[in-house]
Amino acid sequence: MKMISRFGLGLLLSSSVLTAQAEDVKIGMITTLSGGGSHLGVDVRDGFMLALEQSGRDDVEVLIQDDARRPDLARSLSNEFIQRDDVDILTGIIWSNLAMAVVPSVTRQGTFYLSPNAGPSDLAGRMCHENYFNVAYQNDNLHGAMGAYMREEGYERPIIMAPNYPAGTDALAGFKHLYEGEVVGELYTQMGQTDYAAEIAQIRDSDADSLFFFLPGGMGISFMKQWESSGVDMPIFGAAFSFDEILIKAVGSAAIGARNTSLWAYDLENEANASFVEGFQAAYDRLPTLYAAQGYDTANLILSALETAHPDDKDAFREALRAADFDSVRGEFRFGPNQHPIQDIYVREVVEGDDGEPTNRLIGVAIEDIQDVYYEQCEM
Amino acid sequence: MSVTLLIEQLLNGVQLGTMLFLMASGLTLVFGVMGLINLAHGSFYMVGAYATAAVTASTGSFLIGLAAGMTAAALVGALVELIVIRRLYHRPHLDQVLATFALILIFSEGTRWIFGSSPLWLSPPSWLTGFVTLPGDTRYPVYRLVLIGVGVAIAIALYLLISRTRLGMRIRAGESDREMIGALGVNIAKLYTVVFALGAALAGLAGALVGALQSVQVGMGEPVLILAFVVIVIGGIGSIKGALLGALLVGVVDTLGRVYLPLFFQTFMPPSEATGVGSSLAAMLIYILMAVILAFKPKGLFAAND
Amino acid sequence: MINTTPLSKNAAPATHAESHFDRKGLVQMILLGLLLLLPVAAYFLGHTYYVNLASRVTIIAMAAVGLNLAIGYGGMVSFGHAAYFGLGGYVAGISAYHAFDMTPFMSWPFSVPGSDSLLVVWLAAVVLCALLALAIGAISLRTTGVYFIMITLAFAQMIYYFANSWPTYGGQDGLPIYIRNTLPQVGNNLLDSSDALTYFLICFTGLMLAMALTSRLMKSRFGAALTMARLNDVRLATAGVSPYPIRLVAFVISAAITGLAGALYADLNGFVSPSMLSWHFSGELMVIVILGGVGRLYGPLAGAVLFVMMETFLGGITEYWQLFLGLVLLGVVLFAKHGVMGWLAGSERNE
Structure with missing residues (x-):
């Protein structure tokens, strides 16, 4: 990892080859580094590389490619990594639809895949695989936790909205599962939609007392900007995906007061997190998002397993991953039987920070030890 | 399904329509006068948006940014006409399609090179944010109303330009008989450059105005371009009136369809x-x-001539 | 104003060009030989990736052979051939999806099960693409010039948006094919379609058949009539032949070839998505036809080789390779009318 420390991590471009030697471990990272939502991929990459650098190991080679958020491109990149570059482990995919296109074929070819984001229900349930580990969350987790939180807080008529793609439908299903009450409306938007005038009009026209939405990446910014000037007055809730540090700074004052669920917060108090947040700010001069935290955890999980076994010894390496013997920045972390996390989900509120810019503040725990509902369908 | 919802959605449809008109009017003028099919028109939309975002960010003034965006689009349009487009007037449509497709690739990748892949965020000025309450207790964002107003104003200005000015007379003459205006001593080459730059400026204006509402990113012009093609095919290629009606029709049908279906x-x-x-x-x-x-x-609602 | 005709004058009829036979024949032999030998060599050296890359070249060349029949020989500037490529792909994807899930494709009025047989998929792809092209062509061919370009584009966009928002088969997310469709078992199963080299040879055979079909077609009376319809349809009409059905038949065959290529492409990638239907892909196919040399039998192949090489190798050097593709394309359109094959093999006899 000498190259990195010399040039600084920020200089790493989308396609970079780091040091290589015999018996090295080769990791392929396919992530979104261009287009709308590229900051998610950038943060996963930066968090991942930070953990590698902090470990001081120089026998781990990381190949990074940009998928431009295109499933077909991600699919062919994964084939290149496996068939041409012979990687041991793949990781990095941000979006559920890309994960669905890539992961089953990767794991079937005998390569490990560790998800640093995105956890579609099929991969947790009927299509689970012994070579697939999710280090982030199952898609329902954060939305379900928000459902539970909003029910406890006494909201009775939420209207809920998400893009019409697997993670979107999972999100709303997850919300309803733990909210348990009736919602006054469900809106499905187009993926990548930029104009939300029609949806805002429908929200205004409903008699909802609260809005829960899931619009990751640039979609959330467009929506919040248009929401602010619409004059609709309603408390808003979401998952951390719509309220990461970068999004809320782009949105500005419109985001103040929004509450969101997250598996991690930068002001969460534990030793691993302190070292992560400090290291990240020192290396990249910005606050980490939860994507960076997930990338960081993914790398640390891999590093912990490498202490026991090389990925060439698949069974031993798999066992080592399952043990999840690493210090997660989110506190306690363990895998369920389908190799998806069992973890606490926190609630954060967007407040005005000391510099006048919006920032997230931890306000409590939404739900403890949440586990997805799909593990029963998983036969491994 | 209340009346206020319907009114609001109709306004949204009209707003989409007016922005489509800004795109379609340039396309249809260029086709009507020069007989050229220009796929790169969406690139001018993008150029306008990027220039506006960059200048607004550095000067802090949205209006200066907007003027810069229109100017940049017009300049780029004129340059493209001088270097590439004028070689294509007497070529088959296939060559025109391919050359302008090549221009799209060059503009999109060039923009990505200069500005990076992440979207830029451009906001309307503070005096245009917020909403107004319309009769029937419909609340509607000020900025979207302004977009409708700008679209209507441009439509009127174009009408006056074409029916009342010398330039307009030449454009009309060019539409009906290209050989003749040359014989009349009009400098055709200059006329073509001016018309092309005018179309590009309108596309740039649309890109800047919509960019402030949504986001400014590479490839933003392409979906709009395809819609604008549908507009001018419906309206009749070469007809400004057809472009206006086609744009409103497409805007309203598209918006209402998305909500009510x-x-x-x-x-x-x-x-x-x-x-x-x-x-x-x-x-x-x-x-x-x-x-x-x-x-x-078969030739659209208002086929200009055939 | 007067609509200029889309009939490109630089597209030569598929007649022999004896004076250039040697050089042209040599270039064609080299092109085919390399396409066949390089992947075989790569396979035995253990570079599966390059075998798959060759399959990709072959399939895209085949799709372009289809488009070349419409644009080059028929003078029909279709800006919507991605529709057939994508439909072919979706036939493969949907069929595999139902075979994998063991659910019927439709159960009413009669039951149609999914199938993981390549032969069934190919047949269905060809038939469905031909039917779609019949419907689109019947409407579009009533118009000419720029209207034809835009209408074919609009129909393709319609199908693109439909695929994008129809959730059953993944919508915008696309549809993975988890297990490649298979060929019927022959003896001890010599044809394992999941083997990279076998699949390449299947694709190569497909390309050869498509080129042979085009060649035969253009030497027949039908081809003569199509050429005449392109060059001077009034003269054709005075000879008592209506150009419309001739164009329509050529358009349908063209779409069927492109559709079959789409089905092969889907199985190669193990993935279908609306991007196969996008207008960008229609544009790229046209680019390939033009790069190679419009209206030439080997043009699409040369264009596809050049395009995929630029994509792979230029794309490996710079993220912005499409900028250079754009410049090359602009140069070819403005200055090199006969494409790569014209440059390598000399111009064909013009009318």
Whole structure:
């Protein structure tokens, strides 16, 4: 990892080859580094590389490619990594639809895949695989936790909205599962939609007392900007995906007061997190998002397993991953039987920070030890 | 399904329509006067948006940014006309399609090179944010109303330009007989450059105005370009009046279809499925509209001449 | 104003060009030989990736052979051939999806099960693409010039948006094919379609058949009539032949070839998505036809080789390779009318 420390991590471009030697471990990272939502991929990459650098190991080679958020491109990149570059482990995919296109074929070819984001229900349930580990969350987790939180807080008529793609439908299903009450409306938007005038009009026209939405990446910014000037007055809730540090700074004052669920917060108090947040700010001069935290955890999980076994010894390496013997920045972390996390989900509120810019503040725990509902369908 | 919702959605449709008109009027002028099919028109939309975002960010003034965006689009348009487009006037349409497709690749990748892949965020000035309350207690964002106003003003200005000025007279002459205006001593080359730059400026204006509402990113012009093609095919290629009516028709049908078709299917299907069926149909609606109109009027509603 | 015709004058009829036979024949032999030998060599050296890359070249060349029949020989500037490529792909994807899930494709009015047989998929792809092209062509061919370009584009967009928002088969997410469709078992199963080299040879055979079909077609009376329809349809009409059905038949065959290529492409990638239907892909196919040399039998192949090489190798050097593709394309359109094959093999006899 000498190259990195010399040039600084920020200089790493989308396609970079780091040091290589015999018996090295080769990791392929396919992530979104261009287009709308590229900051998610950038943060996963930066968090991942930070953990590698902090470990001081120089026998781990990381190949990074940009998928431009295109499933077909991600699919062919994964084939290149496996068939041409012979990687041991793949990781990095941000979006559920890309994960669905890539992961089953990767794991079937005998390569490990560790998800640093995105956890579609099929991969947790009927299509689970012994070579697939999710280090982030199952898609329902954060939305379900928000459902539970909003029910406890006494909201009775939420209207809920998400893009019409697997993670979107999972999100709303997850919300309803733990909210348990009736919602006054469900809106499905187009993926990548930029104009939300029609949806805002429908929200205004409903008699909802609260809005829960899931619009990751640039979609959330467009929506919040248009929401602010619409004059609709309603408390808003979401998952951390719509309220990461970068999004809320782009949105500005419109985001103040929004509450969101997250598996991690930068002001969460534990030793691993302190070292992560400090290291990240020192290396990249910005606050980490939860994507960076997930990338960081993914790398640390891999590093912990490498202490026991090389990925060439698949069974031993798999066992080592399952043990999840690493210090997660989110506190306690363990895998369920389908190799998806069992973890606490926190609630954060967007407040005005000391510099006048919006920032997230931890306000409590939404739900403890949440586990997805799909593990029963998983036969491994 | 209240009346206020309908009014609000109609306004949204008209707003989309006016922005489509800004795109379509340039396309249809260029085709009418020069007989050129220009796929790169969406690139001017993008150039306008990027220039506006960059200048607004550095000067802090949206209006200066807007002026810069229009100027940049016009300049780029004129330059492209001088270097590439004028070699294409007497070429087959296939060559025009390919050369302008090549221009799209060059502009998109060039922009990505200069500005990076992440979208830029451009906001309307503070005095244009917020909403107004319309009769019937409909609240509507000020900025969207302004967009409608700008679109209408441009439509009137174009009408006056073409029917009342010397330049307009030449454009009309060019549409009906290209050989003749040359014989009349009009400098055709200059006329073509001016018309092309005017079209590019309008596209740049649309890109900047919409960019402030949504986001400024590479490739933003392409979906709009395709819609603008549908508009001018419906309206009749070469006709400004056709472009205006076609744009409004497409804007309103598209917006209402997206809202009401899923709602319609929700009356007898679960929401997730209804949205799927409804929005697939809604996405096809304007193309179906186009096919129906062409079945009765093969040259569009207001074919300029043939 | 007067609509200029889309009939490109630089597209030569598929007649022999004896004076250039040697050089042209040599270039064609080299092109085919390399396409066949390089992947075989790569396979035995253990570089599966390059075998798959060759399959990709072959399939895209085949799609372009289809488009070349419409644009080059028929003078029909279709800006919507991605529709057939994508439909072919979706036939493969949907069929595999139902075979994998063991659910019927439709159960009413009669039951149609999914199938993981390549032969069934190919047949269905060809038939469905031909039917779609019949419907689109019947409407579009009533118009000419720029209207034809835009209407074919609009129909393709309609199908693109439909695929994008129809959730059953993945919508915008696309549809993975988890297990490649298979050929019927022959003896001890010599044809394992999941083997990279076998699949390449299947694709190569497909390309050869498509080129042979085009060649035969253009030497027949039908081809003569199509050429005449392109060059001077009034003269054709005075000879008592209506150009419309001739164009329509050529358009349908063209779409069927492109559709079959789409089905092969889907199985190669193990993935279908609306991007196969996008207008960008229609544009790229046209680019390939033009780069190679419009209206030339080997043009699409040369264009596809050049395009995929630029994509792979230029794309490996710079993220912005499409900028250079754009410049090359602009140069070819403005200055090199006969494409790569014209440059390598000399111009064909012009009318």
